[in-house]
Amino acid sequence: MEEWFGGPIMEKLISTGFEYLKRQARWQTGMKEELERLRENYPKIQAVVLASSQAQITDKNSDLNKWLWQLRDAIDEADDVLDEFEYMKHENQLNENKEQTKLRSAMSSMKKGIVKIGKRALQIDPLLKKLEEVVKKLDRVSADVGNFLHLLESTKQEQQEQLIDLYKTRETGSLPKNDLIGRVKEKEFVMQWLRKPSNENETLSTSTTSYGSNISLLSIVGHGGMGKTTLLQHVYEDEITREFNLKMWVCVSNNFDVKKVIRDMLECLKMKKPDLESLESLQRSLKSEVIAKKFLLVLDDIWEESEEQDKSKWENVLAPLTYGSLGSKILTTTRMDSVALMIAKVINKKKETFRLEGLEEDACLHLLNNHAFANVENPDVHHPKLRSIAVEIVKKVHGSPLAAKVMGGVLNSNLNERHWMKVLNSDIGNGEMGRNDIFPI
Template identity: 30%
Template sequence: MERILTFGAAQEVLKKVASLATQEFSLLWGFKKELTRLRESLSITQAMLRDAEQSQVWSEAVELWVKKLEDIAHDADDVLDEYGYEVLRRKVELRNQMKKKVLDFFSRHNPIAFRVQMAHKIKNINASLEKLNKMAASIGLVARSTLIADPTSSCDIGLLNSRETVSCFVQDEMFIVGRDEVASEIVTTLINSSNTQESSLSVMAVVGMGGLGKTTLAKKVYHDSEIDRHFNKKIWICVSTNFEVKTILSMILEQLDEKKTGMQGKEAILKNLQEDLKGKRYLLVLDDVWNEDSHKWNDLMSCLASVNDTQGSNILITSRSVTVASTVQALHRRDLGRLADDECWLILKDKAFPDGSASLTEDQERMAREIAKKCAGVPLVAKVLGNMMRCKMGDGWQSILNNQIWGSQEGEHRILSVLRLSFDELKSASLKRCFAYCSMFIKGFRISKSDLIHLWMAHGLLQCPTPNQSNLEMEDVGNEYFNVLLENSFFQDVEVSSI
């Protein structure tokens, strides 16, 4: 993600500088030649940057080159801002009826001194860019041209790993394949263990690598009708990497009674939990647990056990780590397996052909099923590849099949490679920058759609509409960007207001 942000920052500054450098200013006497060299150098440097971005090898030398480029681009930006200010100042001066007839030669606004100063500054920037471009050649970067497509295309795709899960099903999770049997087994185990235990809380863990659908499976269990009939209360908490006992207890209390949000003391929280849970059998889902500190876990269990008269209650956790399952002393553990190729094909088909696949030719279906095999039984990969296939036809599918990432990558490394591939397929640099911007939020951070769009606008990340979309406001462009990212798996666990 740091790599994406580095490219995004460099590209954004270069784009602005290139735009200013192509304008025809009226005060070019003395440095027009240097400004022309700046335009040419920027064009070459941008092409080098594209090659660095698309490079499969991210070395320290490339990283250093990109950061140096960003520094130089900022210097160029400052120089051209200074020039733009001088142009504006002179326009205002010409309109001023009280303007002086003669400028003091030694004034800081003296035109000759200004031109000499500007020529010197731009000359230094050109020298730095030329040196940087020579350095690019020494580390194997070449000038790579590219075409930037319509940023509002609905065929962009991506991911967002860090997110706060919610108990309700989001649109992307409506189509669940191959998990009915395991969900039924988990429901039965939870109910049976609840009926047989005396007083202690029973813990069950669902374990599996990222992308297998642990959270979706937990939601399926959470909303099962048998669970609703058996448990008086259901509580869903997304724990993630920040395992703080008082925070978890406070979140539990907030779900039971939203009026009790923000209570500070652990003693007060436990007293209120006693009031809200006494005499009730509850199911607590702790999703995405990473904590391997047994002291923290024992502290949480001790607090929950202090809430009296909750016999038959259960805790269901999801985690990528077997060590976590051991830490929580899970009475039952379910290792989530991969899907069959045919099941991946169903997920892929649902994403690639939302309007149905009846028009597929025999060759197309054969190729699509071959791509489904590349998913290696991972639902997330099937979703991502299905979205990519929706945007590509014919040779585009063949390029997916022939991609070098299938050579040696396995497990979560393969997932990351596929997700990187989906990011690389984005045709809009502006959309990439909007996605990269989201990485500034900490894991589990919640933000409204309108706030995010306004942040994109404030940072100049939204690309101006194309000529045939000139009637669109920036909010409209931002809304379209958001929808593209949401529809193609950049954003997950979105809560939709019913208002």
């Protein structure tokens, strides 16, 4: 129901009410308390309306549903009164313009002024009465917002769980969707690693014929939203990877299934889904594809559930790959050092990781501005104040590229200084969670 919520209408009603009271005699302050309460309750009302819509809980909560309809009715009435105020303001302006063209005597002007003040003092103005009524009605409805504030915490938890499930089950491809901003050194490190020939010292065993001695492994480790996938997408598409006979990109995600991972490898190599069903047939097919060939494999977004169970699964996945040629490389992305260690053990390697930290602030600002001012010409000229606000906002994302993109999208939805200041003054990104995770942002 949030699409009907007239947030700007409430803001305008509050500001109009206070402005109108200033023009009344000092003793006419009947609306002041109601307006103060409305101003205090406004952010709570916004939060409850948004939460109720996103969580789709109105059907389960009849009291909330009833309150939302009462709120909607009061806001509709407020909108009508504000329309009348706009019309009155327009009429008064026209009359003032006409009066300016006429010559009136000082006495006549004084007389009219006295009549005007008298009408205000006696509350003859019918619009003032309407304004008071609609403010009181909205105040009565908004007073009940406290009964529904408890929904916010449960809704927040539910949404975070949904985001986590979505993030864990996402699917990534090898083609980059965005430019690689602020990661020149990181990309060069990975490319230098790809150029490096296989080193026998990487293996845990001194035997050159030890299991997995033909494969080098590098794990990119970092918090969610740090751009691990984007970095490897740009590496995967670089010309340097042409030196490999075979290339495979597999998104593992949270629902790790041995057969699916091997099928995805075979689909990358054959450009079609294999018809094989058993693990044995899938392993043999992959072995026949990679045997005596130098391959590059990217295993993106690996999670860990049970170390022993996952280790057994990875042994089945990686067994066919040990038949590849010397110089074959595996790149993985994960949030967890334990995952990097486990896969290294499976192919008898020393753990080699590259930790991806947050972007430098200037690079993060560049990324945020790219999204905040998307399709905007000359933002330096047309939106200089917004550019300066962005400098402060970017500190809230703590170097996270994904957070910068998300925040940029939020800002781009409304290129208004007031909206941007609300984002700046929000508490998003102020805790430890903000530094370690994309979900709060």
